Amino acid sequence: MNFDLIIVDDDAEYIFFHKLLAKKSGLSEDPLTFSSGQEVIDHLAAVINQSINNTLIFLDIYMQDIDGWGVLDYLQSVNKHEKIKVILITSSVSMEDKRKAIQYPSVIEYIEKPLMMNYLINLKSQSIF
Numbered sequence: 286m287n288f289d290l291i292i293v294d295d296d297a298e299y300i301f302f303h304k305l306l307a308k309k310s311g312l313s314e315d316p317l318t319f320s321s322g323q324e325v326i327d328h329l330a331a332v333i334n335q336s337i338n339n340t341l342i343f344l345d346i347y348m349q350d351i352d353g354w355g356v357l358d359y360l361q362s363v364n365k366h367e368k369i370k371v372i373l374i375t376s377s378v379s380m381e382d383k384r385k386a387i388q389y390p391s392v393i394e395y396i397e398k399p400l401m402m403n404y405l406i407n408l409k410s411q412s413i414f
Contacts, residue, residue: 288339288414290316293325293356294374295348303343303374303400310405322351326359329369337368339414343400346375346382357389366391370413374400 290313292303300318307313319325325342346353353373360369372394373386386395393413396404 288341289313291325291328291340291342292316292318293320293322293342293348293353294345295320296345299345299374299398306400306402306405307343310402310409312405312409322348322353322356325356326351329359329363333363333365337365340369341413342369342371343374344371346373346377354385357386357391360391361389368414372396372408374398 290307292300292307294300294303297320300320304316304318307316317328319328325344342356344353344356353375357371360366360371366389369391370393371389371391373392374396375382376398378397383395386392
């Protein structure tokens with residue numbers, strides 16, 4: 286698999302944990318990390334008009350500034366869902382959130398925290414792009 290990994294969560298412990306799992310599973314050696322929706326939107330806006338690589342985003346839904354829904358709205362507005370895929374990793378168990386998530390073309394999975402190593406190992410063997 287050849288893609289960039291971005292981890293977005295406002296909880297530093299989850300960023301550390303998800304980054305560690307990504308490395309240990311062989312999914313990504315050096316994922317980019319952001320602690321807010323605004324930070325990742327700013328990053329994506331800066332690179333979106335360049336030749337953007339396939340990108341996988343681990344995205345939390347509920348964050349302080351711009352939440353995961355705001356990030357997904359941004360991704361939908363730039364229409365790059367063939368190059369950017371999102372796995373929502375959230376503490377929300379709400380069926381309403383799950384239904385809302387599948388309405389975004391970039392969302393490929395909805396996972397309740399915590400992320401597990403076996404999921405990443407299976408993901409590594411799949412072709413998501």
